[in-house]
Amino acid sequence: MVRSGYVFSSYEEPEKSDFDRLFDIFSELITHTSGDVEEALDWLKVLDKEYSLTTDKYTLDDFVEDLKKRGYLREEIVPDGKGTLSITAKTERILRKNALEQIFGAIKKNGSGNHTTKKSGQGDEATGDFRDFQFGDSLENISVTESIKNAQINNGIGEFSLTERDLVIEDTHHKSQMSTVLMIDISHSMILYGEDRITPAKKVAMALAELITTHYPKDTFDVIVFGNDAWPIKIKELPYLNVGPYHTNTVAGLQLAMDILRRKRNTNKQIFMITDGKPSCVRMPDGQYYKNSNGLDTFIVEKCYNMAAQARKLHIPITTFMIAQDPYLQSFVDEFTKSNKGKAFYTGLKGLGEMVFHDYETNRKKRIN
Numbered sequence: 001m002v003r004s005g006y007v008f009s010s011y012e013e014p015e016k017s018d019f020d021r022l023f024d025i026f027s028e029l030i031t032h033t034s035g036d037v038e039e040a041l042d043w044l045k046v047l048d049k050e051y052s053l054t055t056d057k058y059t060l061d062d063f064v065e066d067l068k069k070r071g072y073l074r075e076e077i078v079p080d081g082k083g084t085l086s087i088t089a090k091t092e093r094i095l096r097k098n099a100l101e102q103i104f105g106a107i108k109k110n111g112s113g114n115h116t117t118k119k120s121g122q123g124d125e126a127t128g129d130f131r132d133f134q135f136g137d138s139l140e141n142i143s144v145t146e147s148i149k150n151a152q153i154n155n156g157i158g159e160f161s162l163t164e165r166d167l168v169i170e171d172t173h174h175k176s177q178m179s180t181v182l183m184i185d186i187s188h189s190m191i192l193y194g195e196d197r198i199t200p201a202k203k204v205a206m207a208l209a210e211l212i213t214t215h216y217p218k219d220t221f222d223v224i225v226f227g228n229d230a231w232p233i234k235i236k237e238l239p240y241l242n243v244g245p246y247h248t249n250t251v252a253g254l255q256l257a258m259d260i261l262r263r264k265r266n267t268n269k270q271i272f273m274i275t276d277g278k279p280s281c282v283r284m285p286d287g288q289y290y291k292n293s294n295g296l297d298t299f300i301v302e303k304c305y306n307m308a309a310q311a312r313k314l315h316i317p318i319t320t321f322m323i324a325q326d327p328y329l330q331s332f333v334d335e336f337t338k339s340n341k342g343k344a345f346y347t348g349l350k351g352l353g354e355m356v357f358h359d360y361e362t363n364r365k366k367r368i369n
Contacts, residue, residue: 018054018055018057018058018063019058019063019066021053022044022053022054022060022063023063023067023072024098025044025047025053026040026041026044026063026067027094027095027098029043029044030087030091030095030239031095031099031199031202031203031206031239032196032199034202034239034240034241034242035086035087035239035240037073037084037085037086037087038084038085041060041064041085044060045060048060064085071088071090072087072088072090072091072094073085073086073087073088073091074086074087074088087239089236091239092236092238092239095206095238095239096206096207096209096210096235096238097210099203099204099206099207099210100206100207100210100211102203102207102353103203103204103207103353103354103357104207104211104357130143130146130168130169130170131168131169132165132167132168132169133164133167133168133169134169137169141169141170142167142168142169142170143168143169143170146168146170147162147166147167147168148162148166150166150167150168151163151166154166177216177218177219177220177266177267177268178216178219178220178266178268178269178270178360178363178364179219179220179222179261179264179266179268179269179270180208180212180219180220180221180222180269180270180271180272180360181222181223181224181257181260181261181270181271181272182205182208182221182222182223182224182271182272182273182274183224183225183226183230183253183254183257183271183272183273183274183275184198184201184202184205184223184224184225184226184241184274185201185225185226185227185248185253185273185274185275185276185277186198186225186226186227186241186242186243186244186246187226187227187243187244187246187247187248187276187277187280188243188244188245188246189248189276189277189324190243190276191243195349197276197323197349198241198242198243200323200349200352200353201274201323201352202238202239202241203353204274204352204353204356205223205238205241206235206238206239207353207357208221208356208357208360209221209223209235209238211357211360213235216364219266220264220266221235222257222260223235223238224253224256224257224260225241225253226248226249226250226252226253226256227243227244227246227247227248227249228246228247228249228281228283228289229249229252229283230249230252230253230255230256230257231256232256232260246281247280247281247289247291247293248275248277248278248279248280248281249279249280249281249282249283249289250273250275250279250304250307251279251282251283251300251303251304251307252282252283253273254271254273254304254307254308254311254318255307257271258271258307258310258311258314258316261314261316262314268363268364269314269315269316270316270317270318270319270363271311271316271317271318271319272318272319272321272356272359272360273318273319273320273321274321274323274352274356275320275321275322275323276322276323276324277324277329278295278296278329278332279297279300279301279303279304279332280292280293280297280300281300282299282300282303295328296328296329296331296332301332304332304336305335305336305339306339308336308337308339308340308342309339309340311340311342312339312340312341312342317340317341317342317343317363318336318337318340318342318343319342319343319344319345319359319363320333320336320337320342320343320344320345321344321345321347321352321355321356322344322345322346322347323347323348323349323352325346325348330346333346343359345359
């Protein structure tokens with residue numbers, strides 16, 4: 001019997017069909033346009049004219065028809081009798097999955113020190129499920145017994161060899177349960193100065209939602225948005241999220257987040273807050289709004305510190321992801337973080353997803369140990 005070590009072949013990405021290639025672009029555009037199909041298709045026409053994305057054999061009209069046939073688009077009749085296109089629940093799921101792959105794939109390529117959801121070790125439990133080895137999986141999660149069985153089936157006993165295609169991974173989940181509320185700033189500043197900050201925040205929310213619902217089904221995940229007020233949104237609403245002509249009522253967002261977490265049975269609770277600006281609005285007891293966009297208003301800021309301290313008493317850490325680089329905001333964020341004994345990250349839009357994911361996993365592992 002001839003035995004050989006691991007034989008790994010180079011990975012070659014399969015060639016994409018015309019539909020898949022256009023769908024990747026369409027998915028990005030539909031996220032940027034907050035679910036507006038007509039606007040996304042208009043942008044696709046512009047890109048097609050500039051980069052020749054389609055051919056005579058497969059046109060944009062063919063692509064749209066395929067989107068309908070495959071259940072990604074539906075046609076609705078509006079009151080004026082005209083038909084309008086909208087995305088389906090299937091598309092919403094695909095957008096979340098794509099966001100997860102974009103961000104999580106980048107994390108895996110970063111190597112050690114960042115999160116991979118299949119990481120095993122103290123505190124993990126096997127799910128009993130097996131799957132094929134994928135690039136980026138930890139070698140310690142390889143099921144030797146199942147992999148050898150695969151090799152024997154694929155190669156026969158006479159000429160035994162173990163290759164990458166024979167490897168089998170045993171999935172694991174963490175035992176601990178976590179309740180997370182993600183706060184997303186939808187004030188007008190999230191699209192000011194020609195910089196789209198809401199789309200990356202939206203992608204992070206979709207990716208985190210997909211990760212938690214598929215890999216940690218016992219965890220809970222709630223999303224709230226805050227402008228002049230704060231309100232919860234459903235996961236399926238994330239692709240349509242957009243900013244408004246709002247100020248930033250951070251106090252209302254924190255209050256709602258804590259109200260949600262108080263009702264959760266899980267002992268492990270946390271708040272993630274993605275924002276790009278200073279708190280500039282609070283609602284007064286009489287229902288009126290007190291607003292001040294000029295600098296850091298002491299009255300508003302003190303209320304934020306008080307909310308951070310309340311969360312600390314409830315053992316709810318707040319992690320702030322400040323996606324603006326304004327130096328004068330740092331003093332506020334530092335004091336806010338100190339009041340809560342939480343954490344703060346000053347990040348550009350490019351690294352936002354990686355930071356949120358890494359912190360989510362870090363927090364879970366700390367609660368396990």
